Amino acid sequence: MLLEIENLRASIEGKEILKGVNLSVPAGEVHAIMGPNGSGKSTLSSVIAGKDGYETSGSIRFDGQEISDWEPEIRAREGMFLAFQYPVELPGVGLSSFLRACVNERRKHIGQSELDASSFLALMREKAALVELSQDLIRRPVNQGFSGGEKKRNEIFQMAMLDPRMAILDETDSGLDIDALRIVAEGVNKLRNPQRSLLVITHYQRLLEYIVPDRVHVLIDGAIVMSGDRTLALALEEKGYDLVRAEQEVSS
Amino acid sequence: MSYSDQAAGNLLNHKLPDYRDEDWKYTHYSGFEHYKKLQTSGNPIAHPPLARRSTTPFHEDAWIAVVVNGILQANLSNLPNHSTGIRVAKLSEAISDDSGLEPGYSPGALALAKGHYYSQWAMAQGAEGLFIRVNSGIVAEKHLLIHTINDIQQPQQVLPTHHLIVLESNAALTLSETQEGSGEGMSLSLQEIHLSNQARLEHSQLQLWGNEFECIQQVLVAQQTESHYAHFAYCGGGAKVRNQLTVMQEGQLALTELTGLVLPGVGKHVDNQTLIHHQSPHTSSRQRYRSLVAREGTSVFNGKVYVNPGAQKTDAYQHHASLLMHETAVSNAKPELEIYADDVKCSHGATAGMLDAGEIHYMRSRGLSEVQARMMLQEAFVRDLLDSLPGESLRLWCHNHCSDRLNVLNQLSI
Ligand SMILES: Nc1ncnc2c1ncn2[C@@H]1O[C@H](COP(=O)(O)OP(=O)(O)OP(=O)(O)O)[C@@H](O)[C@H]1O
Ligand SMILES: [Mg+2]
Numbered sequence: 200m201l202l203e204i205e206n207l208r209a210s211i212e213g214k215e216i217l218k219g220v221n222l223s224v225p226a227g228e229v230h231a232i233m234g235p236n237g238s239g240k241s242t243l244s245s246v247i248a249g250k251d252g253y254e255t256s257g258s259i260r261f262d263g264q265e266i267s268d269w270e271p272e273i274r275a276r277e278g279m280f281l282a283f284q285y286p287v288e289l290p291g292v293g294l295s296s297f298l299r300a301c302v303n304e305r306r307k308h309i310g311q312s313e314l315d316a317s318s319f320l321a322l323m324r325e326k327a328a329l330v331e332l333s334q335d336l337i338r339r340p341v342n343q344g345f346s347g348g349e350k351k352r353n354e355i356f357q358m359a360m361l362d363p364r365m366a367i368l369d370e371t372d373s374g375l376d377i378d379a380l381r382i383v384a385e386g387v388n389k390l391r392n393p394q395r396s397l398l399v400i401t402h403y404q405r406l407l408e409y410i411v412p413d414r415v416h417v418l419i420d421g422a423i424v425m426s427g428d429r430t431l432a433l434a435l436e437e438k439g440y441d442l443v444r445a446e447q448e449v450s451s
Numbered sequence: 452m453s454y455s456d457q458a459a460g461n462l463l464n465h466k467l468p469d470y471r472d473e474d475w476k477y478t479h480y481s482g483f484e485h486y487k488k489l490q491t492s493g494n495p496i497a498h499p500p501l502a503r504r505s506t507t508p509f510h511e512d513a514w515i516a517v518v519v520n521g522i523l524q525a526n527l528s529n530l531p532n533h534s535t536g537i538r539v540a541k542l543s544e545a546i547s548d549d550s551g552l553e554p555g556y557s558p559g560a561l562a563l564a565k566g567h568y569y570s571q572w573a574m575a576q577g578a579e580g581l582f583i584r585v586n587s588g589i590v591a592e593k594h595l596l597i598h599t600i601n602d603i604q605q606p607q608q609v610l611p612t613h614h615l616i617v618l619e620s621n622a623a624l625t626l627s628e629t630q631e632g633s634g635e636g637m638s639l640s641l642q643e644i645h646l647s648n649q650a651r652l653e654h655s656q657l658q659l660w661g662n663e664f665e666c667i668q669q670v671l672v673a674q675q676t677e678s679h680y681a682h683f684a685y686c687g688g689g690a691k692v693r694n695q696l697t698v699m700q701e702g703q704l705a706l707t708e709l710t711g712l713v714l715p716g717v718g719k720h721v722d723n724q725t726l727i728h729h730q731s732p733h734t735s736s737r738q739r740y741r742s743l744v745a746r747e748g749t750s751v752f753n754g755k756v757y758v759n760p761g762a763q764k765t766d767a768y769q770h771h772a773s774l775l776m777h778e779t780a781v782s783n784a785k786p787e788l789e790i791y792a793d794d795v796k797c798s799h800g801a802t803a804g805m806l807d808a809g810e811i812h813y814m815r816s817r818g819l820s821e822v823q824a825r826m827m828l829q830e831a832f833v834r835d836l837l838d839s840l841p842g843e844s845l846r847l848w849c850h851n852h853c854s855d856r857l858n859v860l861n862q863l864s865i
Binding site for chain 1 (some may be wrong): 809810812813814815816817818819820821823827828831832834835
């Protein structure tokens with residue numbers, strides 16, 4: 200199992216958001232998480248990525264190692280990647296110098312040599328082409344003045360650069376236009392491989408037509424209440440979350 | 452009566468500034484009386500031993516003046532020769548051979564009237580320094596670097612220097628200074644600068660004081676018609692530093708650009724006061740100061756702009772931004788605008804804050820350590836200022852110094 204989450208609870212400012220999440224993602228699989236607004240999807244991804252400020256309990260194992268106490272940068276260097284729902288602007292910090300530092304930290308951590316300027320540039324060109332990110336954006340400060348869709352595309356570009364083992368995509372589809380959605384999804388698909396797992400958070404079935412998931416989970420009120428294959432996403436699209444709530448009532 | 456006698460006379464009417472003086476509210480030197488005694492009781496140091504060479508040579512094809520405790524060290528310097536139309540000499544020499552000191556440019560011409568207590572005191576001591584003159588129409592083909600070294604012989608020694616810089620009409624010079632001193636001493640630096648019609652001076656001052664060293668500096672500039680004065684202040688050290696920069700825009704169309712990057716250390720204090728006096732029509736000034744303040748450090752910025760009644764079409768801009776590296780860091784920024792003309796454009800702005808936690812988290816979640824993330828954001832905050840330094844090697848040197856300093860201050864401030 201590449202990612203194994205057991206009874207994960209998380210509170211912020213005394214408010215419990217995650218109320219015992221259990222989730223396992225084997226290597227090479229794509230899992231989707233769907234759920235109503237405010238159910239805790241972004242909180243779950245933040246906690247997995249190691250954001251400060253939460254009180255947590257339970258366990259998060261990444262490739263067998265308990266990572267709950269790890270700093271976020273260590274998780275990243277080990278190959279955990281989170282594409283933010285709301286990517287952050289870094290005023291004045293150039294995208295390429297930022298990424299070069301990030302890529303080299305990851306490489307050093309896993310015992311690879313740092314990339315020199317020219318091989319880094321070549322890598323950037325290759326990965327930018329993957330998501331059709333324009334060279335103009337690469338020369339700008341990170342996300343500064345980027346449109347909503349450009350920021351999302353930039354997240355996947357960074358994912359491609361960092362070559363993670365596990366990537367969590369938090370609503371990467373929202374904000375992308377129709378063509379961009381296809382381009383970015385195709386880029387993500389090219390990054391799929393038997394060692395790399397994806398956790399795709401989305402509200403819409405459409406993304407899952409491009410990035411076909413092995414499993415679909417439904418997160419409601421801080422817990423995963425239902426899991427199924429890709430047809431679950433179709434059923435949800437049709438019936439809404441009442442589908443899940445009705446079944447919960449029947450079973451209780 | 453000599454200018455030093457006049458200054459001594461002026462001192463009788465001045466008292467040592469303290470916290471009750473508005474201008475010295477944040478920065479006062481109550482120990483100065485004690486410093487003074489040490490200085491005046493000891494023998495004046497004519498030729499101090501050169502304890503060490505400056506650590507900051509920029510490898511650039513430049514003229515270099517090495518000044519130790521106010522005294523020009525000709526043997527360590529590489530000065531422009533006579534044929535260049537540029538003269539760099541000891542101030543006392545220039546006074547005694549008085550070849551170029553027209554009355555308007557004599558020592559004290561600005562400082563006797565505008566100098567604060569400490570500047571008067573420096574003149575009263577007959578402080579030694581440099582005389583720099585660029586003849587009319589001469590555009591200096593090389594940078595002039597002044598390496599100033601304050602080499603104290605006893606604790607709490609105060610070392611006064613007095614430079615007089617004259618650019619005649621249509622002359623142009625790029626002048627960069629490094630100012631060094633360490634131990635428990637104090638540098639008291641006075642500079643009088645005259646820019647004649649259409650003269651251009653690009654003046655950078657890099658203050659690299661040690662952690663215990665104090666500094667009081669006053670730079671007085673008089674600008675004539677269409678002259679251009681650009682000043683860059685890099686405050687990268689010192690225990691307690693007070694810089695006063697006063698510019699009199701006497702001639703029309705004078706342009707002044709002041710840029711400052713202030714990095715007070717842990718528990719240290721740096722105070723920059725600027726005054727731009729728009730005395731003539733169509734003058735402009737542009738001030739950009741930024742400070743990055745370490746734990747328990749303090750940055751003070753006070754930017755005064757006076758616009759005389761006749762100085763129509765004045766264009767004055769001032770901005771101060773500070774980035775606090777810790778909750779205990781302090782920044783006091785105050786604009787002071789006094790405008791007596793009605794057809795002017797004056798604007799000012801100030802911001803202060805800490806780095807954004809969301810930005811730092813984003814960077815860490817991509818694999819950077821907290822210190823790396825902070826450094827990158829801080830370097831982005833200062834980069835465009837440093838990029839405006841003249842000369843490739845100076846710029847590079849200063850970028851590196853700034854990065855090294857930020858690295859140390861971050862380690863101490865987290
Ligand atoms: N700092 C905070 N303080 C208090 N409540 C918070 C904080 N951060 C998140 N919450 C709350 O936690 C709940 C879950 O938020 P989260 O962002 O994880 O939802 P989500 O499932 O990602 O929603 P969406 O689909 O809208 O993105 C929400 O009710 C939100 O208001
Ligand atoms: Mg969310």
